[in-house]
Amino acid sequence: MAKRPGLYANIAAKRRRIKAGSDERMRKPGSKGAPKASDFRKAAKTAKKRKK
Numbered sequence: 001m002a003k004r005p006g007l008y009a010n011i012a013a014k015r016r017r018i019k020a021g022s023d024e025r026m027r028k029p030g031s032k033g034a035p036k037a038s039d040f041r042k043a044a045k046t047a048k049k050r051k052k
Helices: 007-019 035-046
Strands: none
Touching: 007 035
16 A cells, blocks of 8 residues: 655645746645644654654
8 A cells, every 4th residue: 555645745745836836825824724733743753764
């Protein structure tokens, strides 16, 4: 079973699309569908460690 991209991968991909000229916008914190603080804490538990 293939893993889906995580929260940070989705955010980075959207930032790339916006920079490339799409008419998308990032959601404001607290708006419907925007990631909550608990989503970031949950994603941090499974994040890969950075290589030095």
